[in-house]
Amino acid sequence: MNHADEAALIRAAQQGQADAFERLVRNYDHAVLRLAFNVLRSQEDARDIYQETFLRVYRNLDSFRFDCSFHTWLYRIVSNLCLDQLRKRKVRKEEPSTRTVGDSEFDRLASVPEERASVDPQRQVMSSELSGRIQEALTGLSPRERLVFEMRHYQGMRLRSIGDALGTTEEAAKNCLFRATQKMRAALGDFV
8 A cells, every 4th residue: 555545544544434444454454463473472462462552543543643654653552562561571470482391391383283294304393493592582682672673574674664663763773683683693603
């Protein structure tokens, strides 16, 4: 959707047209859910953030003044909610997507069966090991570093947009991404 069409859709939603708001949600729902899940690593928390994000968008759409792009405004809401959730987890020591069973760690996401019949077992083992190491490395990042890393590498956002979404400068986002990347490289060691 181009900028002019989106602006018209936003204005229609601001005037109370439910179908316009519904189209805005449909345009961004997958991206919001994907960002929340990749940052929080919990489907339940990601769904909660998704719902809270669009509830806040609905409640505050009248205050959107086109000073920034809708995408940036929406990602700022998602980012703040994810950071709040990560802070709450730290305080409450919530259980991550992995849990300890006996002496070993069990990743709930790894228990989902592979659907493809042509999967090479050796490649699958390497992929599983790398995936585990990446998840472990991501948990070593601060909440803000993890969010910036996710927005850049998984969402494909530009540093300027990340800075806008987080309410900071492009340079601050760049520095945060640099720290996150350095930590990831150190944690992944021989895989990089």
